Amino acid sequence: MASQSIDRPGPAATRELSPVDGLAQLSFVIHRLLERRAAEHDLSIIQMRLLGVLRDRRPTMNELGRLLALDKSSVSGLVERAERRGLVARAPSPADGRAVLVSLTDHGRSLVSDVSSQFGADVFALLNRLSASDRRALSRLVSRLLVAHAADLEIDLFPSIDID
Amino acid sequence: MASQSIDRPGPAATRELSPVDGLAQLSFVIHRLLERRAAEHDLSIIQMRLLGVLRDRRPTMNELGRLLALDKSSVSGLVERAERRGLVARAPSPADGRAVLVSLTDHGRSLVSDVSSQFGADVFALLNRLSASDRRALSRLVSRLLVAHAADLEIDLFPSIDID
DNA sequence: TATTGTTATACTCTATAACTATA
DNA sequence: TATAGTTATAGAGTATAACAATA
Numbered sequence: 001m002a003s004q005s006i007d008r009p010g011p012a013a014t015r016e017l018s019p020v021d022g023l024a025q026l027s028f029v030i031h032r033l034l035e036r037r038a039a040e041h042d043l044s045i046i047q048m049r050l051l052g053v054l055r056d057r058r059p060t061m062n063e064l065g066r067l068l069a070l071d072k073s074s075v076s077g078l079v080e081r082a083e084r085r086g087l088v089a090r091a092p093s094p095a096d097g098r099a100v101l102v103s104l105t106d107h108g109r110s111l112v113s114d115v116s117s118q119f120g121a122d123v124f125a126l127l128n129r130l131s132a133s134d135r136r137a138l139s140r141l142v143s144r145l146l147v148a149h150a151a152d153l154e155i156d157l158f159p160s161i162d163i164d
Numbered sequence: 165m166a167s168q169s170i171d172r173p174g175p176a177a178t179r180e181l182s183p184v185d186g187l188a189q190l191s192f193v194i195h196r197l198l199e200r201r202a203a204e205h206d207l208s209i210i211q212m213r214l215l216g217v218l219r220d221r222r223p224t225m226n227e228l229g230r231l232l233a234l235d236k237s238s239v240s241g242l243v244e245r246a247e248r249r250g251l252v253a254r255a256p257s258p259a260d261g262r263a264v265l266v267s268l269t270d271h272g273r274s275l276v277s278d279v280s281s282q283f284g285a286d287v288f289a290l291l292n293r294l295s296a297s298d299r300r301a302l303s304r305l306v307s308r309l310l311v312a313h314a315a316d317l318e319i320d321l322f323p324s325i326d327i328d
Numbered sequence: 329t330a331t332t333g334t335t336a337t338a339c340t341c342t343a344t345a346a347c348t349a350t351a
Numbered sequence: 352t353a354t355a356g357t358t359a360t361a362g363a364g365t366a367t368a369a370c371a372a373t374a
Contacts, residue, residue: 017310019303020287023194025310030191046341062355074342076357081340098350098355123184129312130305138305139183141298142190146181148293149193210364225333238365240334245363262332262373 033122037115050078051087051104051112060099087111197286201279214242215251215268215276224263251275 017025031045038048046068053059053067065075079102082088087108093099104112127135181189195209202212210232217223217231229239243266246252251272257263268276291299 016304016307019291019299019306020284022303022306022310023190023287023291024198024283026187026306027191027194029310029313030187031195034188044340060355061357070341071343072356073344073358077341080357093355096351096355100356119188120184123187126309126313127183127187129309129316134305134308135183137301138309139186140180141294141302141305142183142186143180144298145290145293145302146186146189146193149290152293208363226331234364235366236333237335237367241364244334257332260332260374264333 029126030123033126034119037118037122040118041111041115043111043115046078047082047087048112048115050082051108052116054088054102054104054108055112058101058103060093060096060101062099064102082108193290194287197290198283201283201286204282205275205279207275207279210242211246211251212276212279214246215272216280218252218266218268218272219276222265222267224257224260224265226263228266246272 016022034048035045038045043051049068050064053064057063057067059067061072061075061079064070064079065072068075068078070078079088079090083090086105089103089105091101091103093101127138130138180186198212199209202209207215213232214228217228221227221231223231225236225239225243228234228243229236232239232242234242243252243254247254250269253267253269255265255267257265291302294302
């Protein structure tokens with residue numbers, strides 16, 4: 001976890017987190033940035049993920065469950081609450097009489113767009129603490145890591161990247 | 165968010181995520197690693213954070229609320245459920261008749277230790293996708309970023325680092 | 329009076345199980 | 352029969368408000 005003791009170099013030396021602790025800490029910081037921005041618009045992380053997934057898809061409830069890794073009953077509740085707020089809309093599938101298609105409303109689209117850009121700005125501001133060359137180096141290393149990780153999981157990282 | 169289109173370099177070139185998308189993606193990947201390991205022991209992220217915070221502290225309920233950024237009533241419920249599972253113990257404070265001190269039980273300590281080391285191994289395995297020199301460089305950059313960020317927030321990153 | 333903590337209440341989020349309607 | 356979706360129910364997690372006990 002991020003709670004272990006750290007080796008301390010000399011008193012005045014620049015201290016460095018262990019690689020594991022550093023990544024864990026960073027992940028919490030970024031997660032909290034999104035949580036905070038979403039909360040400003042009364043959105044939970046999962047509501048935000050729902051809207052994010054719908055930005056470039058019009059899935060059935062069933063597909064939504066796979067995309068968000070939720071049980072179909074959880075999806076029913078999640079979509080119901082989002083629909084009540086006017087963020088998404090449900091429509092019967094023309095292709096399958098049992099299925100329901102879920103899509104963003106204009107309001108939902110503008111909301112997810114706002115939160116996304118605010119969150120992006122937060123991350124950008126965080127990255128701005130580094131020099132331009134450090135930033136470029138970090139970005140390259142992170143990409144390399146994610147590409148390798150995605151390959152492991154046989155996930156396509158590029159056609160459309162979501163918060164699933 | 166992590167759902168924006170990405171600039172695509174040449175067809176065969178090595179693609180790279182935007183800095184913002186890369187960090188966001190990485191943060192989600194790592195968050196999910198912890199979530200999965202904790203779930204294997206029937207722990208939620210917040211229960212895991214509770215145990216993590218208690219590894220080197222014996223706070224009051226009130227302090228716990230500040231450490232975890234939760235309302236005191238939320239802390240009551242959280243600690244109650246953890247206590248029912250035998251993971252933490254409550255004791256009256258000798259110093260203040262109103263206060264309650266919360267600490268890990270042996271079971272709680274061994275549990276948080278297990279999950280932490282499993283999670284650490286997961287992150288290590290992820291990092292292992294990079295060469296040793298890339299890994300070192302990434303670690304250094306991440307540390308630099310977090311140190312700057314902690315300084316902004318006037319947080320002491322080193323005496324004892326937790327998941328708060 | 330102010331602070332610490334618990335309890336009552338309400339809502340979100342999640343899963344399991346039972347159900348309806350369609351394929 | 353199998354699949355898509357909803358509903359009933361139960362529990363974790365969160366917050367607000369009202370309360371009791373102590374400072």
